[in-house]
Amino acid sequence: MPSAKRIIKSLDAGKNVLTTIPVYHxxxxxxAVYKLLNDHASEHNVAFVPFGLLPGDYASYxxxxxxxxxxRVDKITVQSGExxxxxxxxxxxxxxxxxxxxxxxxxxxxxxxxxxFIYAYYSSGVYEMADRIGLSYNEFxxxxxxxxxPKNLETIxxxxxxxxxxxxxxxxxxxxxxxxxAALRYVHKVDHxxxxxxxxxxxxxxxxxxxxxxxxxxxLIPEFxxxxxxxxxxxxxxxxxxxxxKTGFVETADLPVVIPIKLDK
Numbered sequence: 001m002p003s004a005k006r007i008i009k010s011l012d013a014g015k016n017v018l019t020t021i022p023v024y025h026x027x028x029x030x031x032a033v034y035k036l037l038n039d040h041a042s043e044h045n046v047a048f049v050p051f052g053l054l055p056g057d058y059a060s061y062x063x064x065x066x067x068x069x070x071x072r073v074d075k076i077t078v079q080s081g082e083x084x085x086x087x088x089x090x091x092x093x094x095x096x097x098x099x100x101x102x103x104x105x106x107x108x109x110x111x112x113x114x115x116x117f118i119y120a121y122y123s124s125g126v127y128e129m130a131d132r133i134g135l136s137y138n139e140f141x142x143x144x145x146x147x148x149x150p151k152n153l154e155t156i157x158x159x160x161x162x163x164x165x166x167x168x169x170x171x172x173x174x175x176x177x178x179x180x181x182a183a184l185r186y187v188h189k190v191d192h193x194x195x196x197x198x199x200x201x202x203x204x205x206x207x208x209x210x211x212x213x214x215x216x217x218x219x220l221i222p223e224f225x226x227x228x229x230x231x232x233x234x235x236x237x238x239x240x241x242x243x244x245x246k247t248g249f250v251e252t253a254d255l256p257v258v259i260p261i262k263l264d265k
Contacts, residue, residue, distance in 0.1 A: 004033045008040040011048060016241055017041070018234045020052035022121045025060075025128040025251065038249035047241055047250045049234075051258075054080055057233040058220060059125035059184050061252055063204050064132055066215055073133045075180065075207040078125070081169075081187030081200035082221045085155045095168060097190050098160040107144045115144040115170065122184055123172045130174050130182040132253060137174035137181055145169045147189070147198050155190045166190050167198045236260050 003021050010017050027034045041048040051057065059078045067073050084092050094114050096104060105111035119142050130137055147167035153160040160166050167189030174182045187200050204215040221229060240255040252258060 001033055001036075004036050007048065008036060011037070011040040011044055011046055014044050014046055016046045017048045018237050018241060019048075019050055020056070020230060020234055021050060022052070022055055022124065023050050024055050024124040025131070026124065027249070029124065029127065034249055041250075042248040045247050047244075047246050047248065049237060049241055049250045049252065049255075051234045051237050051252045053221070053230040053233055054186075055122055055125040056252070057258075058202070058217070059122070060129040060132070061233075061258070062215075062217070063129055063206070064253055066204060066213060067129075067133055067206055070206060070213065071209040073135065073206055073208040075182070075205075076129050076133065076135075077180075077183045077185070077205040078129075079185045079201045079203045079205075080220065081189070081202075083190065083192040083200060084157075084188060085190040085192070088156060092157060095188055096165050097155065097157055099165045101146055101148055101163075101165050104146060104165065107146065108142060112144060114168070115142065118144075118170045118186070119172055122170070122186060126172050126174055126182050126184050128251070128253075133182075135174070135176070135181045137176045139175040139178075141171075141173050141175060143171040143173075145171075150195060150197060153191045153194055157190070160190060166195060169198070233258065 007017055023033060037048045058080060063076055063078055067076065084095065108115055146165055148163050149160050149166035150162065152162050153166060167187065169185065169187050171183060171185045173180050187198060189195065189198055192200055202217045202220040206213040236258050237252065239261060240258050244255045
């Protein structure tokens with residue numbers, strides 16, 4: 001809501017707003033925020049469109065496009081992650097790399113602030129995939145796992161000793177009568193080259209008819225310039241927003257296909 005209250009200043013000025021701020025698919029999950037953004041954008045005949053790499057392009061936009069090749073979808077799983085060994089951002093501190101796993105809060109407890117943040121950030125993609133495909137669900141589950149370094153590591157954020165925290169895996173999944181129907185699994189870790197034991201897989205798996213479909217996307221988050229990559233989808237979105245002339249809170253799956261912009265040389 002704090003971000004939304006700042007955003008409406010631009011909407012009230014008659015500007016379309018395209019942002020990577022993770023307020024995706026929130027009509028049901030955050031109705032007050034949705035109403036605020038939708039009302040201000042509609043009133044001034046502009047669009048508010050959230051879109052980024054993940055959530056956004058990789059979950060749920062690309063999986064939904066792939067699902068369009070299926071006759072029927074029964075289950076969809078998206079896996080991704082990033083290597084933080086080169087990430088100098090201050091917020092990386094919340095991952096407690098190099099910390100003692102015995103001192104970490106009980107996983108998925110009220111004190112596990114990191115898990116709460118990750119779930120709030122990414123889970124909207126899981127709901128959008130299920131809702132747009134039409135998958136039925138009656139339960140949402142989460143799981144936070146931590147992993148300890150198999151050997152001493154040297155990272156840009158400092159040393160990570162053997163047996164100390166070097167990775168996290170977060171699972172957000174929707175279930176229907178106990179059966180998983182949509183899920184996102186995301187890994188944060190340091191020094192992937194030295195510790196392939198906890199894999200970072202950029203993979204989309206869809207089950208249904210006529211059969212299973214698997215897609216692997218390499219280079220999704222490059223070793224460097226990850227933030228530029230995250231911003232690229234929202235920059236490419238500009239043309240689609242202008243062509244569609246939609247107003248209010250707009251989701252990218254309701255817009256013309258997003259394609260790279262043509263840059264003048």
